[in-house]
Amino acid sequence: MFGCFCSTLSQKRHGHLSVCLLTDLTLIEEAGKPRYSWIQQPIRTATGDHNRSVGPHPGCHQPLGDLGRDPVKDLTQPEVSHSHSEMYEYPLPVVARWGGTKLQLCINFLYGAAEVTSLFLSVIISTLTILTRCQPIQLSCLFCKDGGLLTGQSHTTIYAIKLSFAILEFISLQQLVTTSVYYLATVLLHGISFLWMSCTTFVHGYTPAGNIAWLLAYKELKVYEKLLNYCTKSRIFLITALLVPGLQILLCYTSLKLFHSEHISNFEASLFLWAYFLVLVFTMLLFSAAAQINSLSVNWIAKFKGSGDKKLERRMHKSLMSLRLEFGNNFVETLTPLVVQEFCVRQTVSCLLVKR
Known part of the structure; x- marks a missing residue:
């Protein structure tokens, strides 16, 4: 299953900036450690393409890019000049097929x-x-x-x-x-x-x-x-x-x-x-x-509260908030x-x- 969040900013003089975060939340087993992968597509501008590739993905037809360390800040607070008009569009994930659920x-x-x-x-x-x-x-x-x-x-x-x-x-x-x-x-x-x-x-x-x-x-x-x-x-x-x-x-x-x-x-x-x-x-x-x-x-x-033995795990558990x-x-x-x-x-x- 994957979803895509897109942020489109329209500018009068410099074209548009389109940011797309392609999210693949399928459980992955890597070296015995499960995780969820966040696969990022490139930042494309009217003046050029910024392709800091982090690896290919079969669902992407363009090179992958790096949105930065904080995906929420990158999507919600893009660094653009405040002198231009901005328009934000956030289409939520297109849910993949779940079979016959x-x-x-x-x-x-x-x-x-x-x-x-x-x-x-x-x-x-x-x-x-x-x-x-x-x-x-x-x-x-x-x-x-x-x-x-x-x-x-x-x-x-x-x-x-x-x-x-x-x-x-x-x-x-x-x-x-x-x-x-x-x-x-x-x-x-x-x-x-x-x-x-x-x-x-x-x-x-x-x-x-x-x-x-x-x-x-x-x-x-x-x-x-x-x-x-x-x-x-x-x-x-x-x-x-x-x-x-x-x-x-x-x-x-x-x-x-x-x-x-x-x-x-x-x-x-x-x-x-x-x-x-x-x-x-x-x-x-x-x-x-x-x-x-x-x-x-x-x-x-x-359930996780009693399973953490290390001090770091207990501190990380205290910082967790429910969805x-x-x-x-x-x-x-x-x-x-x-x-x-x-x-x-x-x-x-x-x-x-x-x-x-």
């Missing part, structure tokens, strides 16, 4: 379901734009006047305008879903899942022999966790943790009310129930993976998935009792 099947299911559902909803909303007028959910309602769409125009003009709005509705919804899936699934969920699988491989492969090597390997996992938190905690994960549970409550409440309504067909209610199911699976998978990362690291640190994924000023721990679902259930029941 349940986690991979769940992620593939979410991708396929999101693609089919978004296409289906786009077609429905576009059709409603042509058949109905001035519905609040549609963009065309912004141009309605006195209950009509551009009243006073000919039928051909009205039909052409509605067809244009239908195409606009389809494109805008597809763009919204594509952007959401990229940030929520490709960036956030893939990054957390990759760290979870790496942490699981690390913990299951632990042996009491070679404690220093295992401590260094754990610190490399900690660097990966810092990079992931740097990319997601202030915006992507924070917004997801705040809005997705609210969306889950809204969809659950709406689907239950529609099933008990006499004027709404079961098909329309099933659409909301299907959307609620997708959000529920995503929420459980996201917070459960983040909670497992914290739990595995805490248990490993506690935890942050959103804002908070972080996900073992019971966070249950707390989130309890909050969603309580709020849904409260809404149903209030509207009863």
Whole structure:
């Protein structure tokens, strides 16, 4: 399994600087000492290539380069002039194939379901734009006047305008879903899942022999966790943790009310129930993976505590911190998935009792 963090800085006069850290967290046995390797790609600039090669890698089509002693500082604080505009882009790891694991099947299911559902909803909303007028959910309602769409125009003009709005509705919804899936699934969920699988491989492969090597390997996992938190905690994960549970409550409440309504067909209610199911699976998978990362690291640190005999090992153990994924000023721990679902259930029941 490998991942790639890229930082792209755009400059007005000197082109661009692209830094890519290719991370291979597959457990390696080297002279009886397990470790995790950090394979680095070159720093390429518009003025030239800096190729301080540290060895070939089959996945790299360019010479390898040295990012320095501190990969976090190299990626987050590149040395460039502050007089130029800078733009940072951090695509999170593209997770390699994990075979037929349940986690991979769940992620593939979410991708396929999101693609089919978004296409289906786009077609429905576009059709409603042509058949109905001035519905609040549609963009065309912004141009309605006195209950009509551009009243006073000919039928051909009205039909052409509605067809244009239908195409606009389809494109805008597809763009919204594509952007959401990229940030929520490709960036956030893939990054957390990759760290979870790496942490699981690390913990299951632990042996009491070679404690220093295992401590260094754990610190490399900690660097990966810092990079992931740097990319997601202030915006992507924070917004997801705040809005997705609210969306889950809204969809659950709406689907239950529609099933008990006499004027709404079961098909329309099933659409909301299907959307609620997708959000529920995503929420459980996201917070459960983040909670497992914290739990595995805490248990490993506690297990390692009594195995260090040397003074250096004991000091290094005292400096260890558990892996935890942050959103804002908070972080996900073992019971966070249950707390989130309890909050969603309580709020849904409260809404149903209030509207009863």
